[in-house]
Amino acid sequence: MKLRTRNHLRKLSQALFDGAATKGLGKEQREMAEQLSLSAADWLTDSSLQGVGVGTKFTANVDTAEPCIKVYVDKKRPLETLQNPAPRKIQLGSDEPVPVDVIEIGEIKLQSARYAYKQRPLHAGLSVASTSRFPGTLGLVVRSKHDPVQHFILSNYHVLKPLSRKFNDDIWQQARQDGGDVDDSVAHFERDVPIHFSDNGIPNEVDAAVARLKPDIHFLTSIPGIGPLRGITGIIREGRFVQMVGRTSGLSRGRIIDADFQTRLSYQGPRGERLTAGFRNLVLCQPYTRPGDSGAVVVNASKFAVGLHMAGSDQVSVFCRIKPVFDHLNIKLLHDLSETLQSDNTDEQSASEQINAGINVQLDVLRRSHGIFDSVSWRLTPQGLEVNGAVTGSPGELITVPGVIAQFDPLIRQASIEFGVPYELILACICTESGGKPDVSREEPGFRSDSQTPHRVSVELMQTLISTAREALDSHAVSRTHLIRPDVSIRAGAAYIRQQYSMTQFDPPKVACAYNAGGIYQNRGSKNRWKMRQYPVGMGTHADRFVMWFNDCFRYFASQPGMNPPLSFYTMMNGN
Incomplete structure (x- = not known):
């Protein structure tokens, strides 16, 4: 869509809410905008309306490329049952009428909830909240723009700001409803971007606040599973993938649907009353968050922060843009890596140390004996993964692991650092999926062609589905031709392992099963000691092989x- 067209649609969508107060309109247009807002008041205030945006119209799930105003509702209903349906077209002044596309997205709410844990040192993604608020997510630790020694926790207004003056300004990690107490106080509320509450207009752009960190509280700058941020950016494109680490969802990602989203949200007032706040210039995404993720920093594929998550439904997620957050709060990243972390000349050791900060958080958990679904128990040791008291690798002389390392070590190292995935997980996956043979493909039942059924064909070293590789690498251009190249195959597999971090926490048997079955699902097969679904269903051979190769890496x-x-478990466990 041309920029001129998008700007026109953006003004039109804002005129629906703001009328004559819409920015960028001439005197005559302001009068027309006021009439438009008044005439649209009935359907704009309907309880089913969730927001308005801009984009192109879809018909029978096909993009027609026709510019339109998008009207988002909680649920589509038969037209004859609606008292105030949205119009088929909207017009501002003498301009051509613009089509309306009605889209169902569920009911959008602020996403705070009730479950999480305590963690020191602090890092992005943890449970945090004012003592008077429901839990949200610690977005980042940032610093004052004017004083580099002042450190703050960044999250949402509705997570950090006390409900009223009668409450103290303590910020707890973990949050009170998650089991926190006075000993968990890590910061004091500092300032917020004020939210203007009104049933009319959309005067707000962000939901954000900071709390001053106590001087004795230690923290990490790296985001678990993502690594260090390279900076912040205002460039946001529809169709691109974004990711975040939230208190409830962990590491997750979704695709941007609408980069010009307007909505009204309900907030709790100081006396328990409900207050309405209108927001503009938000970003609407496919669902990748759950209650409790409010405040998480949203990051693009290049590791630049683009937003602060604030609301969602079962069908969508919503974030506000990061640049106005930083501008209004006068804050900066602690380490802006845009000048020092260049993709072409990053020192391997320093980059891995930065990423390790996130992975090290999980080592204490992995060192303890644990399992899932009443499975066998396992733990990580300096010798490898111990299962039911024994560390077992392949019998006899090592062959497969040295062979894969000899052929692909530089590519595995590069993907390991790029995506923040321990080396052994990538190598064990290659060994398990293809044995290191770069010319293996597998067509699943129902396969017709690469273009018709990209979700039915697995290609090359890491046997990644073409559809999965496209999503993991954020590129619809990925094809079988690309995946037969070892460098692309290894990057796609590593990206997919990282994408599943919220489910696996890089726990080797969970990585094996999630990669193979698409997630962590219970399976009670008598021959499956891991009790996680894998193929062939009912057996445990896939995870058995993966753990064998994982242990061979240590050996x-x-x-x-x-x-x-x-960047490896062996290095971390053995202090090398």
Whole structure:
């Protein structure tokens, strides 16, 4: 869509809410906008309306490329049952009428909830809240723009700001409703971007606040599963994937649907009353968040922060843009890596140390004996993964692991650092999926062609579905031709492992099963000691092979001093 067209649609959508107060209109247009807002008042205030945006019209799930105003509702209903239906077209002045596309997205709410845990040092993604608020997510630790020694927790207004003056300004991690107490106070509320509450207009752009961190509280700057941020950006494009680490969802991602979304949200007032706040210039995405994720920083594929998550429904997620958040609150990233972390010349050791900060958080959990669904128990040791008291690899001389390393070590190292995935997980996946053979493909039942059924064909070293590789690498251009290249296949597999971090926490058996079955699902097969679904269903052979190769990595690195990669479980467990 041309920029001129988008700007016209943006003004038109804002005129529906703001009338004559819409920015960028001439005197005559302001009068027309006021009439438009008055005539639209009935359907704009209907309880089913969730928001308005701009885009192109879809017919029978096909993009017609025709510019339109998008009207988002909680649920589509038969036209004859509606008292105040949205019009088929909207017109501002003498301009051509613009079509309306009605889209069902569920009921959008602020996303705070009741479950999480305590963690020190602090890092992005943890449960946090004012003592008078429901839990949300610690977005980032940032610093004052004017004083580099002043550190703040960044999250949402509706997470950090006390409900009223009668409440203290303590911020707890974990939040009170998650089990926190006075010993969990980590910060004091500092300031917010004020929210204007009104049933009319859309005067707000962000839901954001900061709390001053106590001087004795330690924190990490890296985001678990994502790594260090390279900076912030205002460039947001529809169709691109974004990701975040939230208190409830962990690491998750979704695709941007609408970069010009307007909506009204309900807030709790100081006496328990409900207050309405209208927002403009928000970003609407496919669903990737759940209650409790409010306040999470939203990051693009290039590791630039683009937003602060604030609301959602079962069908969509909504974030506000990050640049006005930083401008209004006078804050900066602690380390703006846009000048120091360049993709072409990043030092491997320093990059891995930055990413390790996020992975190290989970080592204490992985070192303890644990399982899932009444399965066998396992734990991570300096020798590898111990299952029911034994560390077992392949019998005899090591062959497969050294062979894969000899062929693909530079590519595995590069993907490991790029996506923040421990080296052994990528290598064990290659060994399990293809045995290191770069010319293997598998067509699933129902396969017709690569273009018709990209979700039915797995390609190359890491046996990634073409559809999965496209999503993981955020590129619809990925094809079988690309995936037969080892570098692309390894990057796609590593990206998919990282994408599943919220489910697996990089726990090796969980990584094996989630990669193979698309998620963590219970399976009670008598021959499946892991009790997680994998193929063939009812068996545990896939995870068995994965763990065998994982342990062979430890054995190989122990025999080759100085060759072990910096971003690896072996390195972290053995202090190398």
